[in-house]
Amino acid sequence: MLENTFRQVNIALVNEVAIISRALGIDVREVIEAANSKPYGFMKFTPGAGVGGHCIPVDPSYFSWRARQVGAQARFIDLANEVNDQMPKYVSDRLLKLIGKPAKGLHLLICGVAYKPGVGDVRETPADGVAQYLTDLGAKVSWYDPLVGNWRGEKSALLSENFDGAIVVTPQPGMDLKALIDSKTPIFDCTGAYKGLPLVEQL
Known part of the structure; x- marks a missing residue:
């Protein structure tokens, strides 16, 4: 439980750094790689559309709930949950800004809906939040x-x-977006896997 909470908190930190970096006009992945060049003391985490799977979205919330039951506070954990839970909305809004139109009536594509690369497991995938938010907008x-x-x-x-428009939530192996690029579909990449391709904007 502690290990999953550790990852939840650090993913939230790097997600928040991504939001701040965007506001400052800085490439967050360059910042992360610079920090990762330090030979000790830094553990690399990368930003994305949120967290998923059967562990990270669940265990920290249970930990926080149990803490409240015994009169303790879990402010760090609760804040991490809040940051990660708002990422699907944030990345969806970035996609809509890239397209330059309101969501109503648009046909949008989510690329990669499993909670992590290399699997077909969709439990607690952040793609759920993206799909629901965009659907609610029409x-x-x-x-x-x-x-x-x-x-x-x-x-x-x-x-x-x-x-x-399209949004990449999970970079599945062999997921070739050439057809989207050839059709000049605006793509928002939450993962960094398609950096440098035309019409692709990075988180």
Whole structure:
């Protein structure tokens, strides 16, 4: 439980640094790599659309709940949960800003809906928060993930379809976005995996 809480807190820290870096006009991944060049004392975490899986989104909240039961405070944990929980909204708003239009009526694509690369597990995936937020704003939301067969009661879309914009939540192995780039679809990449490609903006 402590190890999962440790990761939750550090992911929240780097997510907040990403938001601040954006406001300052700084590439957060360059900042992280610079810090990672120190031979000791730094443990690398990277920002993203939130946290997922059966451990990190769950264990810290249980830890905090148990602390409150015995009259203790878990302010650090609660703040980390708050930061990570708001990331799906933040990255979705960044996508809409990139497109330059309100969400209502747009056809948007989530690329990579598993909670981490290399698996088809969608438990507690941050893609859920992204999909729900954009749907609530009136967008039609489709998804693509080569390792996931069914999600939210739907099958994966084809990248050859027409989309107004796309957001990369999880960089699945072999997930080639060439069709989206060729069709000049604006892409917001939460992962850094597609840095340098045309029409792709980074978190």
